[in-house]
Amino acid sequence: MIPSGAKSNAPLRLVQPVEATRPRRWGDLEIIEGLRAGQSAAAVALCEAVEPAISATLSQVLGRSDRDHDDLCQTALMRVVDSVVNSRFAGRCTLRTWANVIASRLALDELRRRRRERTVLDSDSGDETSQVAAPASGSPERRVSDQQQLSALRDALAQLRPARAQAVMLFDILGHDLEEVARLTNVSVAAAQSSVVRGRQELRRLLRKTREGADNV
Amino acid sequence: MSELMNTDAEVGIEQQALELMRRERPQFEDEVRATARRARLMPDLIQYVESGPKRRQQRAVTLYGSGFALAAAAAVALWVSPTLFNSESNLTALSNQGDFLLLRGEQQETVHAGAATQLHELDQLRTPATNGATLTLPTGSNVQVNESSAVQIAQINAGSYETLRLLGGSVKVHVPKLKTGEYFAVLTDTSKVVVHGTRFTVDVGQRATPGTTCVMVDEGLVAVHTAEQVHWVGVGENWGCKTSEAKLDDAPTAPAVAEAEQPEAPAGATQRNVGSTSSEQREIASLAEQNRLFQRALTHQRREEWAGAREAYEELLKRYPGAPLAAEARVQLRKIRDKISAEPR
Numbered sequence: 001m002i003p004s005g006a007k008s009n010a011p012l013r014l015v016q017p018v019e020a021t022r023p024r025r026w027g028d029l030e031i032i033e034g035l036r037a038g039q040s041a042a043a044v045a046l047c048e049a050v051e052p053a054i055s056a057t058l059s060q061v062l063g064r065s066d067r068d069h070d071d072l073c074q075t076a077l078m079r080v081v082d083s084v085v086n087s088r089f090a091g092r093c094t095l096r097t098w099a100n101v102i103a104s105r106l107a108l109d110e111l112r113r114r115r116r117e118r119t120v121l122d123s124d125s126g127d128e129t130s131q132v133a134a135p136a137s138g139s140p141e142r143r144v145s146d147q148q149q150l151s152a153l154r155d156a157l158a159q160l161r162p163a164r165a166q167a168v169m170l171f172d173i174l175g176h177d178l179e180e181v182a183r184l185t186n187v188s189v190a191a192a193q194s195s196v197v198r199g200r201q202e203l204r205r206l207l208r209k210t211r212e213g214a215d216n217v
Numbered sequence: 218m219s220e221l222m223n224t225d226a227e228v229g230i231e232q233q234a235l236e237l238m239r240r241e242r243p244q245f246e247d248e249v250r251a252t253a254r255r256a257r258l259m260p261d262l263i264q265y266v267e268s269g270p271k272r273r274q275q276r277a278v279t280l281y282g283s284g285f286a287l288a289a290a291a292a293v294a295l296w297v298s299p300t301l302f303n304s305e306s307n308l309t310a311l312s313n314q315g316d317f318l319l320l321r322g323e324q325q326e327t328v329h330a331g332a333a334t335q336l337h338e339l340d341q342l343r344t345p346a347t348n349g350a351t352l353t354l355p356t357g358s359n360v361q362v363n364e365s366s367a368v369q370i371a372q373i374n375a376g377s378y379e380t381l382r383l384l385g386g387s388v389k390v391h392v393p394k395l396k397t398g399e400y401f402a403v404l405t406d407t408s409k410v411v412v413h414g415t416r417f418t419v420d421v422g423q424r425a426t427p428g429t430t431c432v433m434v435d436e437g438l439v440a441v442h443t444a445e446q447v448h449w450v451g452v453g454e455n456w457g458c459k460t461s462e463a464k465l466d467d468a469p470t471a472p473a474v475a476e477a478e479q480p481e482a483p484a485g486a487t488q489r490n491v492g493s494t495s496s497e498q499r500e501i502a503s504l505a506e507q508n509r510l511f512q513r514a515l516t517h518q519r520r521e522e523w524a525g526a527r528e529a530y531e532e533l534l535k536r537y538p539g540a541p542l543a544a545e546a547r548v549q550l551r552k553i554r555d556k557i558s559a560e561p562r
Contacts, residue, residue, distance in 0.1 A: 038268070039266070039267075046266075051254075055254070056246075057242075059241070060238060060239075060243070073254065074261060077262050078262070153231075153234035156234075173239055200231050203234070203235075207230045207234060208230060
């Protein structure tokens with residue numbers, strides 16, 4: 001600490017701004033070009049850019065401590081790479097949003113796969129994800145009730161038609177607006193709206209059915 | 218859009234659940250945990266990205282390879298198919314009696330007595346007034362081209378169809394029993410003679426009335442297709458031939474027309490080339506009646522009136538079990554019975 005009024009004899013030196021010391025952030029276009037060229041640096045940049053979004057979406061849909069979280073993150077990243085390299089990514093949104101969409105599709109596929117497995121093996125021991133990651137707030141009863149609702153919602157989403165489930169997922173869960181949903185799913189706004197409305201109706205029906213079943217038990 | 222808003226004070230059951238899932242999205246993540254996860258993911262991802270161009274190259278090679286293999290297979294198939302399916306090489310013309318003329322495009326070739334030559338589609342064969350020639354077709358059919366006649370190979374495709382066009386004169390045809398899907402026909406300017414039997418003569422020359430085709434059947438059954446309808450000609454019958462050949466009436470008549478006017482008339486259209494004794498006239502009347510029944514059945518069949526067709530065929534078989542048309546009637550009857558049994562009740 002230099003006392004006020006005292007002069008330091010130390011020479012002044014040029015200090016790099018804080019931003020410049022951080023690794024350079026790649027833009028979407030650079031990442032895309034790099035991925036197409038097979039550059040490892042592009043893979044690192046992609047991972048840094050989109051992995052948090054992918055992880056968050058998977059946690060949101062499948063639960064925060066899902067057993068397959070890492071594997072699904074890996075799969076989602078590879079799908080993003082494939083879509084970029086094979087030009088399926090049309091650049092209508094950011095890479096992060098695109099990765100979010102891919103992660104949501106993957107999560108829905110996973111919900112369906114798990115439901116099929118439960119049906120086939122008839123070993124429904126309850127959704128593992130529903131037993132963990134309870135919200136921090138609220139009474140234990142409330143937390144259990146929330147987890148049951150989430151579990152029922154996952155089951156219902158797995159039963160919806162893929163297009164409807166995707167529309168509900170993007171609009172109601174991930175918070176995209178209708179125009180974005182339409183653009184991301186490559187349909188008209190009217191079709192996207194219809195999918196959301198019908199998807200919700202179907203969810204309502206399925207959730208009521210689940211609740212009635214639970215009440216009867 | 219208003220449909221998407223929750224206007225109701227009470228939030229729907231699905232909205233409650235969706236809201237819960239919305240809140241499930243982690244806002245912050247433990248940096249150490251996230252870094253550790255990325256460290257685990259990174260090596261595989263880097264390898265995947267680095268191997269991408271090579272993978273795409275391999276895929277392209279596979280794709281091009283498959284394309285090349287497909288193209289090669291198609292080329293081989295195209296090369297092989299004429300040999301397998303278009304057995305023109307089996308189509309030979311034999312000049313067993315004397316010379317004849319072969320026209321191929323604008324070229325003319327004389328085939329000398331005793332020589333055989335290969336024929337191709339659209340070739341024309343012309344015989345002189347002194348001798349005829351014999352054609353052997355891939356299905357084994359034998360066509361005797363008579364003197365002063367001209368024939369064109371209209372279509373030839375072994376295993377499916379053979380069609381000759383009679384340009385002039387007459388041909389005598391002997392067709393072996395055809396397999397399912399095989400088809401043999403002789404075309405003239407006025408009609409098409411389709412084989413259902415084995416031996417018959419088609420004449421557009423001396424024996425035919427000008428502008429018509431004379432068909433005489435020695436064995437089996439043939440169908441003569443004209444612009445108006447189909448006429449069935451059985452053994453010993455003729456259609457459209459001059460009366461000098463038939464020794465009965467002067468003008469050839471179409472069977473269906475004649476029968477419609479005189480169903481029981483002995484001088485029906487399907488006339489036999491014999492004299493007019495009473496027993497023969499009875500036989501002719503019988504043939505006319507057989508033909509009438511067969512025509513009636515065919516008419517019902519064409520209209521898909523299965524019951525009527527069955528009745529007519531059954532009557533024909535009951536009254537004339539040994540008739541030349543009986544064999545065909547039995548076949549058609551079987552088809553109709555199958556049809557009726559297959560139809561939903």
